[in-house]
Amino acid sequence: MFRSAQHDKTRSVASPRVINIEDLRRAAKRRLPRVVFDYIDGGAEDERTLRANCRAFEEVTFRPRCAVATPACDLRVSVLGRTLSMPLILAPVGSSRLMYPRGEEAAAGAAGAAGIAYALSTLSGCRLEDVAAASKQTVWYQLYLVGGRDCALSAIERAKAAGFSALVVTIDTPVAGMRERDIRNGVKELLGDNFLSKLPFVSQLLIKPSWLARFLADGGLMKFQNVVIPGKGPMLYTDVTWGGPIVIKGVHTADDARRAVDVGAKALVVSNHGGRQLDNVAPTLRILPEVVASVGDHIEVLLDGGIRRGSDIVKALCLGARAVMVGRAYAYGLGAAGGAGVARAIEILRADLIRTLKLLGCPSVAELDQSYIDVAADWSVVRSASGSC
Numbered sequence: 001m002f003r004s005a006q007h008d009k010t011r012s013v014a015s016p017r018v019i020n021i022e023d024l025r026r027a028a029k030r031r032l033p034r035v036v037f038d039y040i041d042g043g044a045e046d047e048r049t050l051r052a053n054c055r056a057f058e059e060v061t062f063r064p065r066c067a068v069a070t071p072a073c074d075l076r077v078s079v080l081g082r083t084l085s086m087p088l089i090l091a092p093v094g095s096s097r098l099m100y101p102r103g104e105e106a107a108a109g110a111a112g113a114a115g116i117a118y119a120l121s122t123l124s125g126c127r128l129e130d131v132a133a134a135s136k137q138t139v140w141y142q143l144y145l146v147g148g149r150d151c152a153l154s155a156i157e158r159a160k161a162a163g164f165s166a167l168v169v170t171i172d173t174p175v176a177g178m179r180e181r182d183i184r185n186g187v188k189e190l191l192g193d194n195f196l197s198k199l200p201f202v203s204q205l206l207i208k209p210s211w212l213a214r215f216l217a218d219g220g221l222m223k224f225q226n227v228v229i230p231g232k233g234p235m236l237y238t239d240v241t242w243g244g245p246i247v248i249k250g251v252h253t254a255d256d257a258r259r260a261v262d263v264g265a266k267a268l269v270v271s272n273h274g275g276r277q278l279d280n281v282a283p284t285l286r287i288l289p290e291v292v293a294s295v296g297d298h299i300e301v302l303l304d305g306g307i308r309r310g311s312d313i314v315k316a317l318c319l320g321a322r323a324v325m326v327g328r329a330y331a332y333g334l335g336a337a338g339g340a341g342v343a344r345a346i347e348i349l350r351a352d353l354i355r356t357l358k359l360l361g362c363p364s365v366a367e368l369d370q371s372y373i374d375v376a377a378d379w380s381v382v383r384s385a386s387g388s389c
Contacts, residue, residue, distance in 0.1 A: 003254060003341075005073075005378070007043075008339065009167070009205050009337040009338055009339075009340035010337070010343075010344075011335070012027070012293035012337050012340075013333065013336055013337045013340055013341050014029065014344070014346040018336075018348075019348070020308075020348060021252045021308045021309070021320040021332060021345060021348060021349075022308065023327075023332075024246065024329075024332040024336050024341060024344065025050060025332040026111075026223040026329075026334045027041065027332070027335075027336035027337070028099075028334075028335030028336040028341075029041075029342070030067070030334045031208070031210070031211060031335060031336060032099065032208065032211060032335045033204045033205045033207075034185055034204045034207070035149075035182075035185040035190065035201070035209060036098050036099060036188065037202055037333070037335065038181040038185055038337060039095070039181075039182060039184065039187070040178075040328060040331045040332065041179035041181075041275065041320075041328070042179055042182065042276075043177075043179065043242045043275035043276050044177035044178050044179055044275060044277055045177075045178050045180065045279035045280075045281065046176065046278055046279055046280075047279065047289045048275075048279055048280055048352060049272055049278070049279050049280060049281050049282075049283065050129070050276070051141075051275075051276065051277035052282070052283040052284070052309060053272070053275055053284060053305040053306030054281045054305075054306040055283070055284040056283035056284075056286050056306060057285060057306060057307075057309075057311075057312045057315055058299050059375060059376040059379070060285070060315045060318075060330060060375050061315075061373065061374045061375075062311075062356075062359075062372060062373060062374075062375070063371065063372055063373060063374060064359055064360045064361055064372075065360060065361030065372075066361060066363070068362075070291065070357065070358045070359030070361055070362065070363050072363070073183060073353075073354050073358060073363055073364060073365075074363065074364070074366070075350070075353060075354065075357075075364075075365055075366035076365075077266070077322065077323055077365055077366070078268055079117065079302075079322055079323050080165070080166050080182070080245045080247075080267055080300065081245075081259030081299060082117065082119055082138045082247070083085050084092070084115060084116050084138065084166065084323065084364075085114060085115030085210025085325035085347075086114075086115075086116060086234070086350055086353060087115055087313060087317060087321075087324060088116050088323065088324060088325075088326065088346065088349060088350075089116060089117040089118070089119060089140075089323055089324070089325045089326075090107055090111045090116065090118045090119060090300070090311065090325070090326065090327075090330050091106075091119055091304050091327040092119045092120060092121035092122075092142035092170075092292065092327075093107075093121055093159040093169065093327050093330075093331050093334075094121040094122070094123035094124070095104065095121075095123055095125060095222070096124065096125065096331070096334060097124075097125030097126065097218060097222050098125075098215070098222070098238065098315065099331060099334045099335040100214070100334050100335065100337075100338040100339075100341075101214050101215070101217065101218035101338070102126055102130075102218065103121060103125070103126070103334055104124045104125065104126040104131050104134075104309075105126050105130055105131055105134040106134075106338045106342060107330060107334055107342045108120070108129060108132075108134045108135035108139060108318075109134040109135060109136065109267075109339055109376075110330075110339045110340075110342035110343040110346060110347070111342070112134070112135035112137035114137045114343065114346045114347075114350070115137065116137075116139070117132075117137070117138040117139065117140060118135050118138070118139050119141070119142050119325070120135075120140070120141055120142060120164070120226075121138070121142050121289055122141075122142055122143055122144045122155070122224070122226060123144075123224050123227065124224065124225060124226055125222035125223070125224065125232065126225060127225045127226065128155070128158055128159055128162055128164070128225070129158065129161075131265045132162040132163050132164060133162075133316055133330075137166050138165055139162075139163065139165065140164060140165065140166040140167070140168050140247065141156075141159035141164040141166075141167055141168065142167075142168040142169075142170055142249070142379070143156065143168065143169050143170070144170055144173065145156065145168055147174040148266065152339075153265075155226050156242055156346075158226070160242070160244075162244065164244075165244055165245075165246055166244055166245045166246070166266075166267075167242045167245075167246050167247065168214045168246075168247045168248060168249050168250045168264075168269075168355075169245065169247070169249065170250050170273075170355060171247055171249065171251075171256075172249070172250030172252070172272070172273050172277055172278075172350040173248040173250070173272065173273065173277055173303060176277075177273070177276050177277035177278065177279070178279075179276060183229035184201065185201065186198070186201030188251065189201055190202070190205075191221070193216075197302065198368065204289045208246075209251070222235055244245060245266035245267065246264070246265045247265065247266065247268065247269060247272050247302070248260040248263075248265045248267075248268045248269070249269040249270065249304075250271050250272075250273065250283075251266070251268045251269060251270055251271065251291060252271070252272055252282075252287055253287070253290070253291075253296075254290050254291055254292075254293070254294035256295050256373075257270075257291040257295050257299075257301075258294055258295060260295075260299060261295055261298045261299050265271060265299060266299065266300065267299060267300040267301070267302060268291070268295075268299055268300075268301060268302065269302045269303065269304055270284045270287055270288050270291050270301065270302070270303045270304070270305075270321075271284060271303070271305060271325075272284055272305055274304065274327055274328060275304075275305070282306065283305065283306060283341060284303055284305035285306065285316065285319065286307070286317070287321060287380060288301070288303050288316065288319045288321060289319050289379070292319065292320030292321075293320075297312070300322045301320060301321055301322055301360060302321060302322060302323050302324065302325055303316045303321040303325070304324060304325035304326065304327065305325050307324055307326050307329060307349075308329055309349070309352050310348075310349045310350070310351065310354070310355070310356050311352060311353075311356045312324075313349065313352075313353055313366060314353065314356045314357065314360070314365075314372075315373060317365055317368045318368050318369060318370055318372050319372035319375075321338045321374070324347070328347045329345050329349065330346070332345065333345035342344065353365075360372055369383075371373060
């Protein structure tokens with residue numbers, strides 16, 4: 001019965017039913033209650049930055065090398081000393097259990113099977129030990145510097161013991177962004193204790209009986225299994241003790257990038273939190289060249305925000321990123337079909353990436369540089385020696 005259910009989920013996201021990430025988005029929207037789908041899909045305030053993150057990739061065009069034989073393409077990349085099968089990392093997405101039962105474990109398992117890394121959110125509904133076991137490959141632990149020093153130290157020690165190889169410190173969330181979809185959908189009321197306040201919003205759950213049944217079978221309203229708060233005040237970044245590499249996520253200026261180098265971080269993520277925190281900031285792809293130029297080879301630079309196709313990954317690599325992180329792209333898959341949906345999202349991006357490299361006449365991701373692209377005239381991008389952009 002379990003094998004049959006798995007086959008049905010895989011078939012539900014197979015081609016030609018699902019051929020791109022937008023198809024997964026539509027499938028997730030059909031399956032999930034509005035409040036859960038909008039949690040994945042929405043951004044802060046007017047959602048300008050959310051949209052701009054995607055549109056920035058449209059401002060970069062390719063310069064293919066024609067009549068170049070590329071029978072095979074090498075997608076492998078080294079990130080923090082670990083070889084990944086492709087330059088893709090699943091970003092931390094909080095409350096993934098809302099999207100599918102044991103959501104974090106399902107996503108980590110799909111990432112591990114694909115040979116890529118998975119970053120677990122602090123605000124996970126699954127125990128970090130279970131997530132590491134589900135992946136069996138490279139896993140990172142994301143830390144919000146909230147909840148108290150003892151809370152953070154406890155999670156860090158557990159992550160070390162469980163085999164997490166890097167700590168991702170997210171720095172762009174001193175307060176929560178104004179996500180208006182969440183307010184209209186009654187997130188606060190649905191999570192509260194007042195039964196009467198829930199009534200205007202509960203119908204969006206009842207009209208998705210399949211989701212609701214799975215949600216209740218998975219334990220209902222989840223607890224954050226990796227957050228234990230003794231209440232001793234916020235922990236400073238300088239107090240973080242971790243034996244492995246630290247990744248700073250949420251860098252949006254050259255100055256912050258240099259600060260990440262100065263404090264000893266081994267990697268940084270150019271990120272605006274997917275447009276979920278501060279609206280009206282520049283899309284991350286436009287910030288990437290500034291950050292790369294400011295740090296040189298002193299730190300590994302990653303990027304997230306707006307990636308929906310393998311060609312987007314190629315553009316980010318051409319502009320200097322070592323690899324990219326994706327959140328919504330795989331969260332749509334998780335919402336659509338659990339682990340099978342995440343695996344399909346990864347498969348789509350991998351196929352896109354190979355096809356783009358072959359059409360560019362580039363045999364490996366390691367050889368991508370600015371000579372393969374042109375950018376909009378108002379972008380400040382350093383010209384490469386091998387070509388113009």
